[in-house]
Amino acid sequence: QKEVEQNSGPLSVPEGAIASLNCTYSDRVSQSFFWYRQYSGKSPELIMSIYSNGDKEDGRFTAQLNKASQYVSLLIRDSQPSDSATYLCALDAGGTSYGKLTFGQGTILTVHP
Amino acid sequence: GAVVSQHPSWVICKSGTSVKIECRSLDFQATTMFWYRQFPKQSLMLMATSNEGSKATYEQGVEKDKFLINHASLTLSTLTVTSAHPEDSSFYICSARDPGGVRNEQFFGPGTRLTVL
Numbered sequence: 001q002k003e004v005e006q007n008s009g010p011l012s013v014p015e016g017a018i019a020s021l022n023c024t025y026s027d028r029v030s031q032s033f034f035w036y037r038q039y040s041g042k043s044p045e046l047i048m049s050i051y052s053n054g055d056k057e058d059g060r061f062t063a064q065l066n067k068a069s070q071y072v073s074l075l076i077r078d079s080q081p082s083d084s085a086t087y088l089c090a091l092d093a094g095g096t097s098y099g100k101l102t103f104g105q106g107t108i109l110t111v112h113p
Numbered sequence: 114g115a116v117v118s119q120h121p122s123w124v125i126c127k128s129g130t131s132v133k134i135e136c137r138s139l140d141f142q143a144t145t146m147f148w149y150r151q152f153p154k155q156s157l158m159l160m161a162t163s164n165e166g167s168k169a170t171y172e173q174g175v176e177k178d179k180f181l182i183n184h185a186s187l188t189l190s191t192l193t194v195t196s197a198h199p200e201d202s203s204f205y206i207c208s209a210r211d212p213g214g215v216r217n218e219q220f221f222g223p224g225t226r227l228t229v230l
Binding site: 032034036042043044045046049051088092099100101102103104105106 | 145147155156157159162204206208210215216217218219220221222223224
């Protein structure tokens with residue numbers, strides 16, 4: 001059973017729209033959650049980190065965490081073609097696994113003009 | 114965010130040779146670094162945790178004698194792929210956590226693309 005689940009997509013949205021990316025996880029003790037963006041052929045780039053229930057906003061990005069329902073999401077407002085990439089959800093389970101990230105399969109986002 | 118570099122960015126080698134990949138934290142000291150491998154159209158898979166001054170911790174299924182990790186200083190970890198074979202061809206990426214940064218955010222190096230002929 002996968003620990004982190006993401007819809008692989010592709011998710012296609014028009015330029016200027018809101019892109020919504022979702023991630024569910026199975027380990028209830030997970031404490032830290034991250035969203036990374038990965039362009040084709042490049043390494044992941046950290047976009048957002050979130051640790052508490054609720055929303056966290058940074059520019060056009062909003063991360064949402066609901067620990068009771070075990071999901072974390074990323075909203076991208078005013079999507080741009082340059083946002084086209086694979087978005088990876090990752091978690092740090094903490095405890096003896098502190099610092100070790102578990103990644104989802106990633107969601108491919110395409111923003112078309 | 115913190116800056117992590119890797120060298121080389123790509124390497125092509127013959128089957129049976131060994132390849133060393135360096136990972137450096139440029140603006141912070143990293144007691145712990147992580148090595149990942151990513152095959153085409155797949156997600157990142159953690160290979161091992163590199164601890165400064167001690168032995169690396171390998172994930173299940175990763176051959177420690179094939180993937181040698183040395184973390185000799187607080188800013189440098191190396192991954193050596195010994196007796197490389199074509200099935201070792203992959204994108205190898207290291208990451209590090211800045212102890213003085215935000216919680217346990219990890220930053221990735223640019224990656225090394227290994228092709229074994």
